[in-house]
Amino acid sequence: MNYKPNKSDRYLLTASEMGRADKAAVVAGVPAIDLMAAAGKAVADAVLERWSRCSVLVLCGPGNNGGDGFVVAKLLKAADWPVRLAFLGSVEKLSPEAAHFYQAWQGEVEDYSVNVLDQSDLVIDAMFGAGLTRPLEGKARDMVDAIIARDIPVCAIDVPSGLDGSTGAALGLVAPAELTVTFFRKKPGHLLLPGRGLCGELVVADIGIPETVLNELNLQAWENSPELWYRNYPWPRTDGHKFHRGHALIYGGESMTGASRLTARGAMRIGAGLVTLAVPIKAWAVYATAMTSVMVAKLEVSQEQEDFEELLLDPRHNAIAVGPGAGLAGFERIRTRKIVVTALTTNHTTVLDADALSAFSEDPQTLFDAINGPCVMTPHEGEFARLFPEINKSHPDDKLTRARMAAKLSGAVVVLKGADTVIASPDGRAIINANAPAYLATGGSGDVLAGFIVGLLAQGMLPFDAASAAVWLHGEVGNDVGIGLIAEDLPEHLPKVLSAFQKHYFLAQKSGK
Ligand SMILES: NC(=O)C1=CN([C@@H]2O[C@H](COP(=O)(O)OP(=O)(O)OC[C@H]3O[C@@H](n4cnc5c(N)ncnc54)[C@H](O)[C@@H]3O)[C@@H](O)[C@H]2O)[C@@H](O)CC1
Numbered sequence: 001m002n003y004k005p006n007k008s009d010r011y012l013l014t015a016s017e018m019g020r021a022d023k024a025a026v027v028a029g030v031p032a033i034d035l036m037a038a039a040g041k042a043v044a045d046a047v048l049e050r051w052s053r054c055s056v057l058v059l060c061g062p063g064n065n066g067g068d069g070f071v072v073a074k075l076l077k078a079a080d081w082p083v084r085l086a087f088l089g090s091v092e093k094l095s096p097e098a099a100h101f102y103q104a105w106q107g108e109v110e111d112y113s114v115n116v117l118d119q120s121d122l123v124i125d126a127m128f129g130a131g132l133t134r135p136l137e138g139k140a141r142d143m144v145d146a147i148i149a150r151d152i153p154v155c156a157i158d159v160p161s162g163l164d165g166s167t168g169a170a171l172g173l174v175a176p177a178e179l180t181v182t183f184f185r186k187k188p189g190h191l192l193l194p195g196r197g198l199c200g201e202l203v204v205a206d207i208g209i210p211e212t213v214l215n216e217l218n219l220q221a222w223e224n225s226p227e228l229w230y231r232n233y234p235w236p237r238t239d240g241h242k243f244h245r246g247h248a249l250i251y252g253g254e255s256m257t258g259a260s261r262l263t264a265r266g267a268m269r270i271g272a273g274l275v276t277l278a279v280p281i282k283a284w285a286v287y288a289t290a291m292t293s294v295m296v297a298k299l300e301v302s303q304e305q306e307d308f309e310e311l312l313l314d315p316r317h318n319a320i321a322v323g324p325g326a327g328l329a330g331f332e333r334i335r336t337r338k339i340v341v342t343a344l345t346t347n348h349t350t351v352l353d354a355d356a357l358s359a360f361s362e363d364p365q366t367l368f369d370a371i372n373g374p375c376v377m378t379p380h381e382g383e384f385a386r387l388f389p390e391i392n393k394s395h396p397d398d399k400l401t402r403a404r405m406a407a408k409l410s411g412a413v414v415v416l417k418g419a420d421t422v423i424a425s426p427d428g429r430a431i432i433n434a435n436a437p438a439y440l441a442t443g444g445s446g447d448v449l450a451g452f453i454v455g456l457l458a459q460g461m462l463p464f465d466a467a468s469a470a471v472w473l474h475g476e477v478g479n480d481v482g483i484g485l486i487a488e489d490l491p492e493h494l495p496k497v498l499s500a501f502q503k504h505y506f507l508a509q510k511s512g513k
């Protein structure tokens with residue numbers, strides 16, 4: 001596990017927020033020239049640490065990203081590396097600080113053509129950073145094309161040129177980097193796909209921007225990490241009993257019984273005091289045979305909704321999950337819809353996953369209208385497209401914004417799943433998760449995630465925290481199990497991950513370490 005002590009370390013800044021941070025730093029008394037000097041030094045240091053002496057080509061663009069490049073070139077030359085530099089821009093248009101470091105370079109400034117790549121072992125990509133607003137064209141595009149064709153290793157400054165640091169989208173062609181050095185804080189595009197894959201190793205360098213500027217920015221996005229929510233984690237109480245740990249009620253469908261069983265197992269393992277699976281009577285025997293610590297309640301033929309409603313009257317059932325294996329074929333679809341609406345209209349804290357979402361693909365507004373209380377929905381991209389087609393159309397390349405808009409529109413905390421899961425709250429807060437390994441892409445792993453979430457909700461965690469904690473723990477367990485993982489492994493390996501998490505975040509705090 002990769003631990004860091006401070007919640008504010010996890011802030012993510014868009015390009016415009018970074019621009020404001022930069023300005024606020026200058027107002028606070030840090031000269032822009034010092035920021036650029038520090039940025040260039042951080043890049044040069046990272047290069048010197050990772051590569052041995054080789055022929056370096058620094059490609060400088062027209063803005064301040066290029067300015068950083070002039071600094072790097074000078075420092076690598078001072079370290080006795082063979083350095084060439086090519087500049088795409090005009091000196092008159094450089095910012096004062098970039099112009100300063102252009103003059104300071106003093107070496108040859110070569111023509112910006114692909115010939116400069118000849119005999120280069122390493123490219124420093126100082127072409128475009130946060131200021132890129134449109135796809136690379138002309139000479140810049142030709143250069144990136146040639147770098148890719150020749151397969152020359154790249155160290156990118158701030159972001160690989162061509163990547164939108166705020167969204168992780170490739171604006172056009174992008175030069176993939178082996179190493180990216182960014183400044184002050186990560187940007188969403190370093191974590192969201194395809195950006196994350198194009199950055200290679202990511203280093204975040206301190207360039208002297210005071211932490212206090214963060215207070216002025218009203219930031220609403222973070223990288224997922226326990227620092228964000230461990231204080232609200234429902235650790236078992238010494239004097240607690242099972243009723244202190246909540247009672248999750250999970251709807252189980254008639255034919256795909258494995259899905260909700262995984263959800264139930266996940267909810268138990270994450271610490272719900274009690275878990276009941278409520279299932280149509282026809283499937284009861286299957287469930288009852290398979291489950292031990294989980295209780296199985298019967299829903300009578302043709303009165304499943306009424307029976308479910310009755311279970312909801314018991315105030316101890318304090319968190320509900322509907323969706324995994326709920327069923328979408330014919331009559332099952334109608335029943336799934338009824339169960340969802342029943343849970344929502346009684347204002348129960350509810351997790352909606354899988355079929356509970358797809359059952360409303362024809363009329364998503366019906367679902368959104370029913371959401372008035374605490375609710376978490378966990379769509380994968382396919383389910384999301386069915387519920388939020390307009391959002392996908394208006395912001396196709398911006399997962400962070402899509403999740404935020406969906407949360408606002410629906411009134412639920414939205415967990416938009418994938419390798420770069422985004423958790424968004426209707427109030428605008430959003431968290432990007434980056435610890436999930438590809439091994440999690442296996443049938444049933446989302447069902448277990450829904451179980452982790454409902455299990456934490458049952459223990460009283462608030463929806464945004466519960467969703468963020470569950471997604472992070474899910475990723476950690478995925479890493480712990482590794483290749484060969486199947487969904488059944490996730491609940492079973494959770495205790496090991498929870499122990500490590502507890503040791504670091506709870507016991508260490510208690511003992512003051
Ligand atoms: N705290 C900060 O914000 C700091 C920023 N620094 C560097 O400054 C960079 C941001 O600088 P800028 O805002 O000048 O932006 P960039 O250096 O990314 O470039 C913007 C320039 O490129 C032009 N441009 C944008 N898209 C283009 C395209 N497709 N084709 C041709 N030209 C295009 C713009 O008109 C503008 O002149 C950061 O990425 C970072 O590397 C560092 O100097 C240190 C401090």
Ligand SMILES: Nc1ncnc2c1ncn2[C@@H]1O[C@H](COP(=O)(O)OP(=O)(O)O)[C@@H](O)[C@H]1O
Pocket residue numbers: 354380417418419420421436437438439440441442443444445446447448449474
């Ligand atoms: N390539 C990937 N890398 C990391 N995590 C992934 C990847 N693909 C899927 N996941 C995660 O695995 C889970 C799959 O959930 P879902 O798509 O609902 O599948 P299922 O319905 O089979 O349970 C989600 O938590 C998702 O974020």
Ligand SMILES: [K+]
Pocket residue numbers: 065125126127128129156157158159160161
């Ligand atoms: K760059």
